[in-house]
Amino acid sequence: MSKKRMQISATLLGILLSAGTFASAYPVFAAQSEVSVENNVDIGNINISLEKHGLDEKGEKTDFDDAQVVVPGQVVDELVDIFNLANDAWVRMKVTFDDSTIDGNMLDDSLLNLGDDWVKCGDYYYYTKPVKHGEAAEFLKSVSIPAEWTEALSEKDQKINFTADAVQEKNFTPNFKSDDPWFGTVIEQSVTDAYTVPVTSNNPFSVAYEGGAAGLVKVGDDFFSNWGTLMPGDVVSGKVTISNKYAQSVKIYFRTDTIADDNLLQKLHLKIACDGQTLYDGSMAGEITNKVLLGDFAQGSSKDLTYTLTVPAELDNQYAMNKTKTKWIFTAELPETPNKTVATGDSSLPSAFAGLSISLGAAGIIMLSASTKRRKGNEEN
Incomplete structure (x- = not known):
């Protein structure tokens, strides 16, 4: 009987010793959040x-x-x-x-x-x-x-x-003191009777990282909506405030996606910049396919993403009441937490394993001591 108990005690000690050599790996966190916005451009009409x-x-x-x-x-x-x-x-x-x-x-x-x-x-x-x-x-x-x-x-x-x-009337000023107040403007037949009343506004737009389940949160469903309908010769600008409201720093990236395929998209010119750095400058038909880092945002920090859209003055009546759009995507990434391996004797051993070692160690000693006493008792008998 005592021999069997010694075997059990040895087994427990074996577990104790092998537990001390287990590696403890912390999980790697690379939390991501993404939000997108469709921006629309509407051209007006003369009729x-x-x-x-x-x-x-x-x-x-x-x-x-x-x-x-x-x-x-x-x-x-x-x-x-x-x-x-x-x-x-x-x-x-x-x-x-x-x-x-x-x-x-x-x-x-x-x-x-x-x-x-x-x-x-x-x-x-x-x-x-x-x-x-x-x-x-x-x-x-x-x-x-x-x-x-x-x-x-x-x-x-x-x-x-x-x-x-x-x-x-927009972007055109006649000279009524001239023999040709309209400067030889070629008049074209209106191609459509359609018309949408332009509604301009001054709404603020933003993209903020709030962490948790919310992640990235946008304010505004269309970052071009403040402009209303546009006319040839228009040059309009806007901005989106990018910020981090989370307790931890976060990297925020930006890219675009061409979701329309029309001639108007080819004609329009778009310039996008952040913090004084130009991210894109070309036809609205182009796109930023590889995400661009807008910055590593500490808690409470912010930057302005600015953009300017130019409608060519030579745009003619065939584009009246035309529409087009583009898609902007913002991605937030929290810093990765590196892997951490803990070996025997590491002072940073997780408390759960340390507690387990102490408990098992005490149990092994008690069982060995009890076995020794039983064996001594047998000898005395």
């Missing part, structure tokens, strides 16, 4: 309509009767307005007279009673104020029929033709 009305007996607008018969000396209520259906615009009007059925040049500008704020330059009348979306420029109030016209002109047709043009 107008030309409307003509008459006045009824109550002085209210009514449909104009193009076939009405007039008499010499009559003032014909003919109201011609240019309505702006899209983005703010400058407008102009060209007037031509069709008197082919009348002998001699009987029609000219002197017949026209114009609205305010129009100036004649060359072949056009230019409105000297920009016309806002939904508003109108009143061009013509009435037409005065010459009193000297005689019965010889009865049954003759007399026509006045109106042609209106518009050009964007």
Whole structure:
């Protein structure tokens, strides 16, 4: 019986000694968090309509009767307005007279009673104020029929033709003292009647590392949304504040992803910088495929990611109401905790193993001592 107990005691000591040589490995933490933002670009539109009305007996607008018969000396209520259906615009009007059925040049500008704020330059009348979306420029109030016209002109047709043009108000300043206030701008036919009211704002954007389950947290779903719709020649800028609110330092990286495939994306120019260092400068169709380190952020530190978007001035009507987008991805990484191996005699032995060694050691000594006493007892007997 005593021999068996000695074997058990030896086994326990063997466990005790081998426990002292176990290596203890701490887990390696490389915590990551990622957040993405889709940034959208919308191009505006220029579109107008030309409307003509008459006045009824109550002085209210009514449909104009193009076939009405007039008499010499009559003032014909003919109201011609240019309505702006899209983005703010400058407008102009060209007037031509069709008197082919009348002998001699009987029609000219002197017949026209114009609205305010129009100036004649060359072949056009230019409105000297920009016309806002939904508003109108009143061009013509009435037409005065010459009193000297005689019965010889009865049954003759007399026509006045109106042609209106518009050009964007943003990034364009006419020179009304020039013979060509619009500098030879080529007028194109509007390609769409669609229009979205531009909504600009001044919302702050940020990406912050908060740690825990939250990880990276963004404020703002579209970092381009403050701009509203853009027009040719626009140069707009914005910023995103990158920060660390966590107790431990964290590395934050940045990359982009091209998620659209259109001609507009190729035309736009984008520059991105952080802390004075340019990260990207080129077509918006390009991308930062390899993540770029924005910095190693200590608790409470921050940096500004700045960006500038340029819409080329030569962008023409085919891009009206076009849309495109790009994707930005932010990644946060906590520092890795290195592996740690603990061998026998290491003063940094985990307390759990130290406690286990002491307990097992005491148990082994007690059992050996008890066995010795039993053996001595047997000898005495």
